[in-house]
Amino acid sequence: xxxxxxxxxxxxxxxxxxxxxxxxxxxxxxxxxxxxxxxxxxxxxxxxxxxxxxxxxxxxxxxxxxxxxxxxxxxxxxxxxxxxxxxxxxxxxxxxxxxxxxxxxxxxxxxxxxxxxxxxxxxxxxxxxxxxxxxxxxxxxxxxxxxxxxxxxxxxxxxxxxxxxxxxxxxxxxxxxxxxxxxxxx
Ligand SMILES: Cc1cc2nc3c(=O)[nH]c(=O)nc-3n(C[C@H](O)[C@H](O)[C@H](O)COP(=O)(O)O)c2cc1C
Numbered sequence: 001x002x003x004x005x006x007x008x009x010x011x012x013x014x015x016x017x018x019x020x021x022x023x024x025x026x027x028x029x030x031x032x033x034x035x036x037x038x039x040x041x042x043x044x045x046x047x048x049x050x051x052x053x054x055x056x057x058x059x060x061x062x063x064x065x066x067x068x069x070x071x072x073x074x075x076x077x078x079x080x081x082x083x084x085x086x087x088x089x090x091x092x093x094x095x096x097x098x099x100x101x102x103x104x105x106x107x108x109x110x111x112x113x114x115x116x117x118x119x120x121x122x123x124x125x126x127x128x129x130x131x132x133x134x135x136x137x138x139x140x141x142x143x144x145x146x147x148x149x150x151x152x153x154x155x156x157x158x159x160x161x162x163x164x165x166x167x168x169x170x171x172x173x174x175x176x177x178x179x180x181x182x183x184x185x186x
Contacts, residue, residue: 014069016147032109038098039087064122
């Protein structure tokens with residue numbers, strides 16, 4: 001698949017079916033991230049892939065209301081990092097920026113492999129740290145939920161969220177400038 005095709009195809013689907021998450025699959029996803037650019041090649045991203053049913057259940061208990069669809073995920077990766085792992089230039093700490101680039105490459109790789117990789121921020125970071133025994137000085141940047149786009153009728157529907165279905169709504173230049181003076185949705 002061409003990069004441009006993966007860019008067009010990737011969506012944050014919520015209606016998920018199970019996939020088998022092998023070591024090789026995880027290695028391919030992590031490799032796509034490792035090849036991403038980062039400040040001085042610091043590669044500040046770290047991933048904790050959770051696929052054992054016991055820890056997956058603990059991870060699912062960290063999710064905020066509205067993210068119940070993620071219970072069908074076959075694997076959840078915690079993206080973790082800390083500012084000491086990357087450049088700090090002036091007042092800009094690059095670890096979050098660079099981790100985002102790494103995750104961006106990973107989710108495009110997943111798309112190429114026919115896998116949904118849905119990033120979420122709706123979780124309780126303290127509970128995630130406890131679930132994966134992550135020391136307190138680390139930052140849980142995001143979680144990535146992995147699965148396969150449901151083909152059959154599913155109890156969770158992507159149809160009720162038209163913004164999640166193609167064609168995707170993309171801001172115009174005017175809208176980008178108007179947003180400068182507006183508060184963003186949280
Ligand atoms: C940092 C971040 C946080 C997100 N948090 C959530 C979330 O908590 N729950 C959810 O269902 N989707 C979440 N999303 C997915 C976005 O809603 C989605 O990417 C956006 O609506 C654009 O749709 P698309 O990914 O299908 O292009 C998040 C995405 C990002 C990048």
